[in-house]
Amino acid sequence: MDSGWVKLHRKITDSRVFQNDGLFKVWIWCLCRASHKKEWVILKTGKGNIEVEVEPGQFVFGRNSASKNLRMPPSSIRNRMEKLKNIGNLDIKQDNQYSLITIINWHTYQVIENKEDRKEDKQRTGKGQAKDTYKNDKNDKNDIKHIVEFMNSILETEYKTTTAKTNQLIHARLNEGFTVENFKTVILKKHKEWRYNPDMVKFLRPETLFGVKFESYLNQHENNPEKEKLEKIQTAIEYLTEKEVERKSV
Template sequence: MDSPVWDDPNYLKLWMFCLMRATHKEREVLVGNQIITLEPGQFVTGRKSLTEELNKGMKPKHKQSEISWWRYLNNLEKWQMLNIKKTNKYSIVTISKWVDYQDNEQQLNNKRTSNEHQMNTNKNVKNVKNDKELFSSSSDHDFAGVFQFYQSNLQKGVSESPYNTELISQWFDEWGKDLLLAAMKVAAKKEAKGVSFVEGVLKKWKEAGVKTIEDARKYQLEFNSNKPNYQSNVVKIPNYESGDSNARNHERDSKPSGYVKLYK
């Protein structure tokens, strides 16, 4: 609370964003065709991706411009809270006192080891025959393979962003390659584009307690079977230009009092 960021909601949101986006362990991320190694306390961002993320869900009057958010980030650097390594394509942000902000590094390592063990257990679950292609094992896919699937099937027509790459990396760590690839296949099957559709699938899976490929398969089968069946009621439009008196009578007799319900 003694920090200057506490007095301004935009600075506070930006600072919390930086702390939550920073990686907890060394990892490699793919930005375009370049592999970047991130150290603990670092994350990749850019002006546009930073602005889109921070303005997401905000009321229009509270949204900040790209220039404003970037100026706020540079001020955090001036206050020695972080460091920004800039290139013409992306920027790497490093939290200055990252280790000091961790409660207990050993506890963190133990927790991550436990999570990784759980993910390995999930990935070894036997697949079933139904939806074999959608929920098949992807043991031959590493992160590069998963990201390549995203680029080939979900990024068409969507601008590339360093934030998207970092987000996919976080999902890869959290869900494992099998479940993440399955979620991407679900999104691609619906002809959806961008990470937001994959995020939607993963969010629903998380709410439903999906932890294995088998869980995901059962959820999707149930989800698809419960979809509402929308059927349109075809309304025949009379041909008034022909001068057909029956058409005029049809208009008089069938004109609705409020509106015509086209879908049920």
């Protein structure tokens, strides 16, 4: 979230937020913190790491970290965030361990592509296309780095982002149209399934996770232990009820 840019409309100078320096500073910080795509964020808590899914226009908020970044007292930040919520700029969903901030109408004014962009796309030269190829390669490298770092954080491993085989596997799946979020889903699914299985835990590695079975892993239905437990209890109750009816009818 520290790279890229956000759009600001000129009308922002006429808004209530602009009239208050402190409030405006917090609002701009929120816009810069918001995610531009759907992704999973790793948070460190007293009970270990947790994964939080954020949508475009959302970010995970903590008063203490915000206080350091904005150089404001936590109480001032809390009051200004509540003010932004009350005037309809954002929404705050609180949890025991974190708060999830949603920028209201994010998609309305953060759409990157417009008519001029499309017109320029049609007029690209060979030189421009070469630049796009370079940009795509750079994006792939960034995605690979993000995927490997996410995998290491979940599996508690130290795989390198520069390993040729790992790069080749991830690049192949990206070329097939799979997304970074698809990789995260596979990592989380197989980690949950294999981490306590001594015969399978050794397969929590790039060669297995990102290989030819990647798509089947992605579409694999997860087991629901709680649901299975409830079904077994229900079956047992029905069986005992049936036996009781039979006993009384004798």
